[in-house]
Amino acid sequence: MTLQSVLGFDGYAQGFGLIRYGDTTVLPACWPTDPEFIDRVVPFAQANRDGACYALWRLDDRTSEAALPVVVFGEDGAAHVVARGLPELFQLLGYDCQIDVAEDSARYFLGDGTHEHSRGHQPYVSWLDRQFGLAPAADPDRVLALAQAEFAVPFAAWLRPFLPLEPDDGRRDVCGSEWIRRSTGDYQEPSDESIVTRPVVDDRGLTIVAAHLGPVSGVAFSPDGALLATAGDDGTVRLWDPSTGLPSGAALAGHWGPVGVVAFSPDGMLLASAGDDGAVRLWNTVSRRPAGVALGGHPQRVSGVAFSPDGALLASSSDDGTVRLWDPSSGRPVGAPLDGRGPVLDLAFSPDGTLLATAGDDRTVRLWDPSSGRPAGSPLEHWLPAQSVAFSPDGTVLASTSFDQRVRLWDSATGRPLDRLLEYVDRVGHVVFSPDGQTLASASTDGTIQLWGLTADRPTAVLAGHPELVLGVAFSPDGTLLASTSWDATVRLWRVGNVSS
Numbered sequence: 001m002t003l004q005s006v007l008g009f010d011g012y013a014q015g016f017g018l019i020r021y022g023d024t025t026v027l028p029a030c031w032p033t034d035p036e037f038i039d040r041v042v043p044f045a046q047a048n049r050d051g052a053c054y055a056l057w058r059l060d061d062r063t064s065e066a067a068l069p070v071v072v073f074g075e076d077g078a079a080h081v082v083a084r085g086l087p088e089l090f091q092l093l094g095y096d097c098q099i100d101v102a103e104d105s106a107r108y109f110l111g112d113g114t115h116e117h118s119r120g121h122q123p124y125v126s127w128l129d130r131q132f133g134l135a136p137a138a139d140p141d142r143v144l145a146l147a148q149a150e151f152a153v154p155f156a157a158w159l160r161p162f163l164p165l166e167p168d169d170g171r172r173d174v175c176g177s178e179w180i181r182r183s184t185g186d187y188q189e190p191s192d193e194s195i196v197t198r199p200v201v202d203d204r205g206l207t208i209v210a211a212h213l214g215p216v217s218g219v220a221f222s223p224d225g226a227l228l229a230t231a232g233d234d235g236t237v238r239l240w241d242p243s244t245g246l247p248s249g250a251a252l253a254g255h256w257g258p259v260g261v262v263a264f265s266p267d268g269m270l271l272a273s274a275g276d277d278g279a280v281r282l283w284n285t286v287s288r289r290p291a292g293v294a295l296g297g298h299p300q301r302v303s304g305v306a307f308s309p310d311g312a313l314l315a316s317s318s319d320d321g322t323v324r325l326w327d328p329s330s331g332r333p334v335g336a337p338l339d340g341r342g343p344v345l346d347l348a349f350s351p352d353g354t355l356l357a358t359a360g361d362d363r364t365v366r367l368w369d370p371s372s373g374r375p376a377g378s379p380l381e382h383w384l385p386a387q388s389v390a391f392s393p394d395g396t397v398l399a400s401t402s403f404d405q406r407v408r409l410w411d412s413a414t415g416r417p418l419d420r421l422l423e424y425v426d427r428v429g430h431v432v433f434s435p436d437g438q439t440l441a442s443a444s445t446d447g448t449i450q451l452w453g454l455t456a457d458r459p460t461a462v463l464a465g466h467p468e469l470v471l472g473v474a475f476s477p478d479g480t481l482l483a484s485t486s487w488d489a490t491v492r493l494w495r496v497g498n499v500s501s
Helices: 002-007 086-093 121-132 140-162 177-184
Strands: 041-046 053-057 070-073 079-083 099-101 106-108 200-202 205-208 216-221 228-232 236-241 259-264 270-275 280-284 302-307 314-318 322-327 344-349 356-360 364-369 386-391 397-402 406-411 417-423 428-433 439-444 448-453 461-464 470-475 481-486 491-495
Touching (some): 070 086, 106 140, 236 270, 428 470
Parallel strands (some): 302 344
Antiparallel strands (some): 070 079, 216 228, 216 481, 228 236, 259 270, 344 356, 439 448
């Protein structure tokens, strides 16, 4: 409490003050005293002048307490996740506004009048920068939204057994019971369709507006085309009905940070997701629940996931410079990690499963024999770091993209470059082949998707509509739809029909 001893309780962030760490007696009286509840909740600070308190929620066995989500318990029985870890709470405190804890929301609201900072505000801001290199939160609502997108559902599910589900004394709410029904799905909103955000439809397809609370990166169709999965910086994976653009169930939350990649198993029963937290998570697509524990072999961001065509292997690539192979049925690693000689940015299996291609920060594309873990030939070179790889459906052509603004085509059997070299004005990112193998779709930083015929000298079509850079593309299994994800937080579904014609 060194800073607080100098600036005073409630002296550097309005309504906030550190208390004795782990003192559960400060919890509002309506909250339970069950040992199983107390063991997982660690109060550490007063949250406002109305009796609310901040606490860490021990959701799992992670050793760093700074990485535990922060929750607020209100005097009137409300509870909300407010930050994904202590660093985010420190940034919220820099906003210098006490939190308002209501039944259905928590918010840092300055009001319409002139806001006067606490007397210790500037020393606190300096401390925050000096100790952590952080600045005060410019948009507290976004910080809260990201935390709640990731942890609201699991927190409510954990809390639910400790509390009554119905009011027993005539009050409208007992210790957060209505909040729990909302968070776990027991609460039913009115069926009026006017409150549902509808996708925007035009002659080119449809756009899912605000698909995630932030940029959307990963995208994949299920093998039967009935589902579309997307991964977002809000820490969630979402499933959609591509025929309507409407959500298919609740968001899948469990990652600690942005999620960048998703992939369906060949039978469509599993969905793999991964991102900045270094974990690879498997989800049962029927129950929409985790399928086993997270695969945690990567200490840094996971940049790519791919199932082998027979579903027996799951491969993951990472900024840690390795590629790992897993048995998705058991979650155990298969063999030793493959050495990518630097961050590995993407990977793909050949259609027959005999090759695994990786794109590396070392400016190479590498081919591997997944059965032995050994290189299959010499590295294929780009001028700058390679970013994405994709095999044609017949496995004869390998496409790779790079920061050098080029898409290169390779003979996958010999590793020799083909005559075609597709060049861009802007940087090209993710690349994918159409199911018939005649068209290559590529995402670009200029907000467009370019479609290339493999024998054409220029794009056969340019799909423009995203106002910001495009991060991912995927064809539906029948080739009639092309999905694109973007920094603009939208997902677009383009009607491309038989693009090869």
